[in-house]
Amino acid sequence: MSKLRINKYVQRYCGLSRRQADKLIKNGEVRIDDRLAKLGEIIDTKKQNVYVRGEKIVPSELCYEYIVLNKPTGYICSRRGDRTVFQLLPKKYAHLNYVGRLDVNTTGALLFTNNGDLTSRLLRSNIPRVYEIVLDCAIPDDAGAVLKNGPLLDGRKVNVGNIQIDGEYVMLELYEGRWREVRRIFQALGSKVNKLHRLSFGPVSIDNLELGKYRKLTPQEIHELENFANRSENT
Numbered sequence: 699m700s701k702l703r704i705n706k707y708v709q710r711y712c713g714l715s716r717r718q719a720d721k722l723i724k725n726g727e728v729r730i731d732d733r734l735a736k737l738g739e740i741i742d743t744k745k746q747n748v749y750v751r752g753e754k755i756v757p758s759e760l761c762y763e764y765i766v767l768n769k770p771t772g773y774i775c776s777r778r779g780d781r782t783v784f785q786l787l788p789k790k791y792a793h794l795n796y797v798g799r800l801d802v803n804t805t806g807a808l809l810f811t812n813n814g815d816l817t818s819r820l821l822r823s824n825i826p827r828v829y830e831i832v833l834d835c836a837i838p839d840d841a842g843a844v845l846k847n848g849p850l851l852d853g854r855k856v857n858v859g860n861i862q863i864d865g866e867y868v869m870l871e872l873y874e875g876r877w878r879e880v881r882r883i884f885q886a887l888g889s890k891v892n893k894l895h896r897l898s899f900g901p902v903s904i905d906n907l908e909l910g911k912y913r914k915l916t917p918q919e920i921h922e923l924e925n926f927a928n929r930s931e932n933t
Contacts, residue, residue, distance in 0.1 A: 700744040704728065704735050706815070707743065711757045712750060713812035715795070727751050762813040763794060764915040764923075766899075768907040769808045775799040783808065786910055797821065797899070798875045806830075806896030807904045809915075819927035824873040825900040826859055829880055831868040832893035841887040849883055851876065856883060900926055 708728055709719040722728050728735040729749040748755045773781050775796050797809040797817050842863050848855045859871030881891045901922035
């Protein structure tokens with residue numbers, strides 16, 4: 699397809715988020731041939747050249763990278779601070795962005811990529827996230843029933859998938875990533891989360907990956923992420 703919206707083009711081939719691409723265009727840092735780009739316009743990628751901060755975008759030059767980290771506790775999802783998730787990765791991955799966040803006390807699967815277009819689509823999608831949870835005590839039967847039926851959070855029903863409850867141990871599948879969602883769900887049910895671990899994000903799981911270690915995604919995992927994002931956009 700040779701026709702593409704300018705912000706989508708910048709986002710896709712510069713490895714940015716949609717918001718970052720829009721900001722560049724609004725700030726006059728994107729040009730189409732010899733003129734400033736306008737937000738929302740369509741370009742012909744076969745006939746027109748796009749420049750960002752004076753540098754011509756050449757789509758074939760961008761190589762997307764994808765890794766998953768088994769995040770330990772005590773590290774924040776930020777580029778600033780004393781203990782950030784980027785300190786667990788080699789410097790060659792400093793340009794990657796994390797896909798969603800895990801709070802400082804949550805462990806488990808955290809994706810990183812420079813594919814801003816895919817990141818935005820995944821975060822808008824209902825990709826499943828599976829969590830392993832240890833509570834301070836077993837939840838009562840009535841609270842378990844509420845959880846299975848989809849509890850209310852911020853006045854909106856939580857979309858819950860598979861769930862397993864064994865005393866204070868819970869395995870929970872959710873389809874969104876609202877702020878501190880899991881902890882707030884159980885707080886509303888009268889329980890406290892003592893341990894929260896994300897086992898998987900969509901098709902990507904950490905399996906036997908040690909805490910604090912990372913690995914590259916397989917081609918199959920990347921393909922499945924793309925397929926999931928595409929399916930979500932078409933529903």
